Amino acid sequence: MKDDKKIEIEDLLKLKRLERPAESEWREFDARLKQRMLMRVQKKDPVWRRASDFALSKKILTSGALASSVFAAVALIFVVSGTGGENLVSDDFAAVRPKLSNRAELPSVGETFVASEIPIPVNKDETHMEITMSVSEASVSQFASSNIPLFVHSSF
Amino acid sequence: MADTVSVGKTNVSTSADSLRSVADVDADLVERVKAGEMAAFDELTAKYRDRLFGVVYNMLSNKEDAMDIVQESFIKAFTSIKSFRGNSAFYTWLYRIAVNRSITFLKRSRMRRFFSFENMEEELGSSEIVDKLVERQGNGRRAALVSELRDKLNEAVQSLSVNHRTVVVLYEIDGMSHAEIAEITKTSEATVRTRLHYAKQQLRAILKDYVS
Numbered sequence: 001m002k003d004d005k006k007i008e009i010e011d012l013l014k015l016k017r018l019e020r021p022a023e024s025e026w027r028e029f030d031a032r033l034k035q036r037m038l039m040r041v042q043k044k045d046p047v048w049r050r051a052s053d054f055a056l057s058k059k060i061l062t063s064g065a066l067a068s069s070v071f072a073a074v075a076l077i078f079v080v081s082g083t084g085g086e087n088l089v090s091d092d093f094a095a096v097r098p099k100l101s102n103r104a105e106l107p108s109v110g111e112t113f114v115a116s117e118i119p120i121p122v123n124k125d126e127t128h129m130e131i132t133m134s135v136s137e138a139s140v141s142q143f144a145s146s147n148i149p150l151f152v153h154s155s156f
Numbered sequence: 157m158a159d160t161v162s163v164g165k166t167n168v169s170t171s172a173d174s175l176r177s178v179a180d181v182d183a184d185l186v187e188r189v190k191a192g193e194m195a196a197f198d199e200l201t202a203k204y205r206d207r208l209f210g211v212v213y214n215m216l217s218n219k220e221d222a223m224d225i226v227q228e229s230f231i232k233a234f235t236s237i238k239s240f241r242g243n244s245a246f247y248t249w250l251y252r253i254a255v256n257r258s259i260t261f262l263k264r265s266r267m268r269r270f271f272s273f274e275n276m277e278e279e280l281g282s283s284e285i286v287d288k289l290v291e292r293q294g295n296g297r298r299a300a301l302v303s304e305l306r307d308k309l310n311e312a313v314q315s316l317s318v319n320h321r322t323v324v325v326l327y328e329i330d331g332m333s334h335a336e337i338a339e340i341t342k343t344s345e346a347t348v349r350t351r352l353h354y355a356k357q358q359l360r361a362i363l364k365d366y367v368s
Contacts, residue, residue, distance in 0.1 A: 009356055010328055013313075015283060020209070
């Protein structure tokens with residue numbers, strides 16, 4: 001009899017299991033959870049990242065190839081139109097008027113540009129480069145690692 | 157102790173075979189989630205949200221905060237599912253996320269208020285324990301006793317330190333074993349037992365008017 005009426009601390013704590021939300025609150029919980037999960041997934045994966053991941057994963061374009069393609073396209077437009085490719089180059093480098101150096105004899109590949117040696121205060125031991133390149137092969141990235149300033153102007 | 161645990165609204169035996177089957181079922185669901193099947197994660201959510209809520213609510217004693225923390229725990233589990241390697245049971249991992257978030261929340265919130273359930277009084281009112289208490293009191297004031305008991309229980313559990321509260325909630329309210337609690341809290345079973353013993357001593361002192 002006495003044991004029937006005995007209440008332990010464990011019995012009282014088990015009462016706390018009765019504290020549960022109603023079904024309507026669970027429906028609200030589920031809806032809100034789905035909404036938050038969608039927002040989290042979208043936040044994690046923005047559109048620009050997905051687009052760049054796609055491009056790189058498919059090896060469609062590397063950054064260097066992209067830059068050279070754009071550069072070549074712009075240069076070609078000016079050359080074809082004949083309306084200022086020369087001015088563009090000469091305007092850009094108006095402050096510097098390099099002398100034309102002797103060009104190496106190369107097979108004709110349309111228009112060519114000559115990069116001339118510009119006197120700059122460098123160590124005499126350094127080697128300067130004279131570079132000849134064609135419009136179609138112009139690529140900024142090829143000279144990205146060069147420490148020597150490259151000035152390009154057209155010669156027709 | 158803890159012969160059964162409730163999984164949703166179903167009581168599941170915690171014998172070794174049953175635990176393995178629960179873990180196996182969860183493992184299958186986890187693999188399906190990793191493969192991109194949202195419905196599998198919905199199943200896991202429905203399975204554990206009730207129990208998880210019970211744990212978090214009794215640690216925080218605030219229903220709104222508990223709902224928020226439980227949601228955050230499921231979101232965290234979902235976004236980190238690929239890193240779950242299956243070294244422990246899924247529910248152990250999920251519980252650990254929820255307990256850690258609750259502890260972090262408690263450390264950050266200084267001003268807290270109890271926010272309990274109105275419907276609990278109705279449930280408490282029909283409890284055998286309350287019957288015994290009313291009989292012992294002898295004054296027949298059932299409603300007042302229920303309200304008082306609910307508040308006193310909350311107060312008692314909240315008076316425990318976070319570590320002691322965690323083991324009491326997981327063991328006495330959620331029905332987990334010492335081993336499971338040790339895994340969730342990254343402690344030893346001996347530590348769990350020690351904390352539980354000390355916590356119950358404290359609770360008995362606070363709830364002495366209700367304990368025989």
